[in-house]
Amino acid sequence: MNLVTDGLVIKEMNIGEADRLITILTKDNGIIKAYASGVKSIKSKRGGGTTLLSYSNFSLTKKGEAYRIGEATPIKLFFTANSDVETLAVSQYFCELCSVFEPDEKYGEEFLRLILNSLYFLTEKKRDPFVIKAITELRIAAVSGYCPNLVACDNCGVFEDDVMFFNCQNGAVFCRNCNKDQSNIPLNKTVLSAIRHIVYSPFDKLYSFTVPENDGKYLSDLTEKYIVYQTEHKFKTLEFLHSII
Numbered sequence: 001m002n003l004v005t006d007g008l009v010i011k012e013m014n015i016g017e018a019d020r021l022i023t024i025l026t027k028d029n030g031i032i033k034a035y036a037s038g039v040k041s042i043k044s045k046r047g048g049g050t051t052l053l054s055y056s057n058f059s060l061t062k063k064g065e066a067y068r069i070g071e072a073t074p075i076k077l078f079f080t081a082n083s084d085v086e087t088l089a090v091s092q093y094f095c096e097l098c099s100v101f102e103p104d105e106k107y108g109e110e111f112l113r114l115i116l117n118s119l120y121f122l123t124e125k126k127r128d129p130f131v132i133k134a135i136t137e138l139r140i141a142a143v144s145g146y147c148p149n150l151v152a153c154d155n156c157g158v159f160e161d162d163v164m165f166f167n168c169q170n171g172a173v174f175c176r177n178c179n180k181d182q183s184n185i186p187l188n189k190t191v192l193s194a195i196r197h198i199v200y201s202p203f204d205k206l207y208s209f210t211v212p213e214n215d216g217k218y219l220s221d222l223t224e225k226y227i228v229y230q231t232e233h234k235f236k237t238l239e240f241l242h243s244i245i
Helices: 085-101 108-123 129-143 189-200 213-231 236-244
Strands: 002-015 019-026 030-036 054-063 066-077 149-153 164-167 172-174 185-187
Touching: 002 030, 002 085, 002 108, 019 108, 030 054, 030 108, 085 108, 085 129, 085 213, 085 236, 108 129, 129 189, 129 213, 149 189, 185 189, 185 213, 189 213
Parallel strands: 030 066, 149 172
Antiparallel strands: 002 019, 002 054, 019 030, 054 066, 164 172, 164 185
């Protein structure tokens, strides 16, 4: 079976002296793994299109359960020699998020669109990296069936309070009067509005908000705690990110 598709390389593993096994987030097939033979040779025309964080057009052949790459033409390289360490760390974290949530063909297009847009805003310095991180984390959770209930207080139904509280276990918010759990995370109106926007806005409006710098960092910490709690996964890329910022 032959397959031609656009995809983002989210993981690479060297095999021997010249080959790679890469993991690709594709539009039509979700996540697939493919062997790329001879791509580490300086003569290979497929080398650039099969490296980590390369968005490429792939021509693949499937035999049994294994894909093999015939052609890999780069469309956009998100990691270059000029990339700074922090940008690379956040980008690799996005890749690990995709590996953990493992979208199938049903959600491949939505995942790919989200990650490509986040990588663009991140690498082009178009938005606060903490806000981009929060958008990516919470939107991935929402798409993957871990959508929090942010419409109103989970107990009394009040839409907004001066401070509301977020529960990472069930993804619910509570007003001041109904908050009974001291471990719940307080949300000011700006952060509450931001997480509602991330979850409920149409995609073309997803990145169209701003928050003060302090709220952006707080927002990022909140969405990270929610992702880690819900997945129960120890993100190695996240540990590295925390070691440099």
